[in-house]
Every structure is written in C-alpha cells, then in structure tokens.
Amino acid sequence: MAKRQVLEQLAEWIKGSSYTLLLTGAGMSTESGIPDFRSQNGLWKNYDPAYVSSVDALEDHYKLFHEFYTLRLQDIETRIPHQGYEVLSRLQEQRLIHAIATQNVDGFHLRSGGRNVHELHGSLSRIYCHACSQEHSIEAFKKGTACSCGGKLRPSIVLFGEMLPEPVWEQAIAAIEQSDLVVVIGTSLQVYPVNQLPSMTKGRTALINQEPTAMDHVFDLSIYSSAKESLIELEKLLDR
Structure with missing residues (x-):
C-alpha cells in the first residue's frame, strides 16, 4: 500500500483503540538535530559511544565522561522539539494517545507537554551523585563540582553496563499489556530489552521508521518515512 493508505489505516486503528501506547527512539529526535549515537557525525565523531556512555568511563575516565556529557547537555539546550512532538501532545489531550515509552534521554516529550511518559533510559535533565545518589543541579555538573560526599556527579541515564530502572520498566510493561495498539516510532529496535516490548502486546502493532x-515481522503495519512528516499527516487524517 502507498504511504497515504497505510497512514489512513493507522488513523482508523487509533480512532478505534481504547488504549494506545507509543514507543519512540532516536529517529524521533534526530529530526530536531539530536545526533543518533550510532552516527559518526557531530558530537560522536571524536568519541567511542560504546565507551564514553559506559560505567567504566564514568568510574575510570571521568574527565572524558564529564567532557562528553557537558557537550551533550549544551547541544540539547540549543535544540527545540519538532512539530511531531507537538502533534503527540495534542493527540494525548484528545485521549487518542494514552501513554508514551521512550528510549530517548533528551526530555523532549515532557518539554512538549507529553504526559504519562515512561523514560526507559532516564533523562539528561536530572543529575545525581554516583556514590550516594544525592541530587544536584545541571550547572553543578557542568562546573565539574563533586558531591559533598566526594562522589562523581552524573546524568540520570542508563549507561552501558547498567540495568534499566525497574519501576519505569514495570510501568512500561503494564502499559503495553493493557494496550490494544502499540505504535513504534523512530527506532531500529536493536537495544535489548526495549526491543522486546512490541511483542508483549496482544493488540495491533504499527511501525513508523525511516x-x-x-523486527519488522512483529508489526501488523509498517510505514517507512520521516517521523515528523508522518505524524503531521496522521493528525490531519484523525481530524477528518
């Protein structure tokens, strides 16, 4: 089917769904200029993403870790969520979308007015001490300040070598289990265990990805296109 026809089908499914969950990934944010860590361009070109985003880097090479995440925070401050995020916020207000689970750590869903957002990999907007868990400000982290206990400050994100936070993971699974429609946007579903979520629903599944x-075989419907443009078009179809 042509893209328009597939989006029309998805719009009908959303209208008929009693509980719709969205699962978003890096492809949702790249259209706002946020780099995908698999890309070797921009922020990532001078760093090994598998290492600089690891517990080993935090504990053994903190200067490198701090430098990189300071750059990430500064970069995010220059970006704004694209129109697709605004579409999702409006669809939530209309109760056409009921929950959002995201792999992204930029906080754009919340900045755009999203609600019932499960940040599976945490958020760069929260800073805490790796040793004692005391919360600190972003400015304290940027300045390289140590915690009063002497511990290292870090963003509240899931690093390589860490488990997903259990409460948010359980919330996402509960949302998946009660959903009769799961829409996955902008993720290649390569990261375990998040890539298992779409197969946990008993309802319909749809994919929007470039x-x-x-994992395409687990979806009832697939749309290969821009997240932003697809969501803008989808909103128009839902308004008809």
Missing part, C-alpha cells in the same frame, strides 16, 4: 528493521 527504514526497515530486523
């Missing part, structure tokens, strides 16, 4: 993924 390109096919290795």
Whole structure:
C-alpha cells in the first residue's frame, strides 16, 4: 500500500483503540538535530559511544565522561522539539494517545507537554551523585563540582553496563499489556530489552521508521518515512 493508505489505516486503528501506547527512539529526535549515537557525525565523531556512555568511563575516565556529557547537555539546550512532538501532545489531550515509552534521554516529550511518559533510559535533565545518589543541579555538573560526599556527579541515564530502572520498566510493561495498539516510532529496535516490548502486546502493532528493521515481522503495519512528516499527516487524517 502507498504511504497515504497505510497512514489512513493507522488513523482508523487509533480512532478505534481504547488504549494506545507509543514507543519512540532516536529517529524521533534526530529530526530536531539530536545526533543518533550510532552516527559518526557531530558530537560522536571524536568519541567511542560504546565507551564514553559506559560505567567504566564514568568510574575510570571521568574527565572524558564529564567532557562528553557537558557537550551533550549544551547541544540539547540549543535544540527545540519538532512539530511531531507537538502533534503527540495534542493527540494525548484528545485521549487518542494514552501513554508514551521512550528510549530517548533528551526530555523532549515532557518539554512538549507529553504526559504519562515512561523514560526507559532516564533523562539528561536530572543529575545525581554516583556514590550516594544525592541530587544536584545541571550547572553543578557542568562546573565539574563533586558531591559533598566526594562522589562523581552524573546524568540520570542508563549507561552501558547498567540495568534499566525497574519501576519505569514495570510501568512500561503494564502499559503495553493493557494496550490494544502499540505504535513504534523512530527506532531500529536493536537495544535489548526495549526491543522486546512490541511483542508483549496482544493488540495491533504499527511501525513508523525511516527504514526497515530486523523486527519488522512483529508489526501488523509498517510505514517507512520521516517521523515528523508522518505524524503531521496522521493528525490531519484523525481530524477528518
């Protein structure tokens, strides 16, 4: 089917759904200029993402860790959520979308007025001490301030080598289990265990992504296109 026809089908499914969950990934934010860590451009070109985003870097090479995440925070401050985020906020207000689970750590769903957002990999907007868990400000982190206990400050995100926070993971699973429609936007579904979420629903599943993924077989419907443009068009179809 052509993209328009597939979006029309998705719009009908959303209208008929009693509980719709969205799962978003990096492709949702790249259209706002946020780099995908798999890309070797921009912020990532001088860093090994698998290392600089690891517990080992935090504990053993804190200067490198701090430098990189200071750059990430500064970069996010220059970006604004694109129109697709605004669409999702309006659809939530209309109770056409009921919950959002996201792999992204930029906080754009909340900045755009999103509600019932499950940040599976945490958020760069929260800072705490790696040793004692005391919360600190973003400015304290940027300045390289140590905690009063002497511990290292870090963003509240899931690093390589860490488990997903159990409460938010359980909330996302509960949302998946009660949903009769799950829409996945902008993720290649390569990261475990988040890539298992779409297969946990008993309802319909749809994918919006720039390109096919290795998980396409679990979806009832797939749209290979821009997240932003697809959401803008989808909103128009839902308004008809």
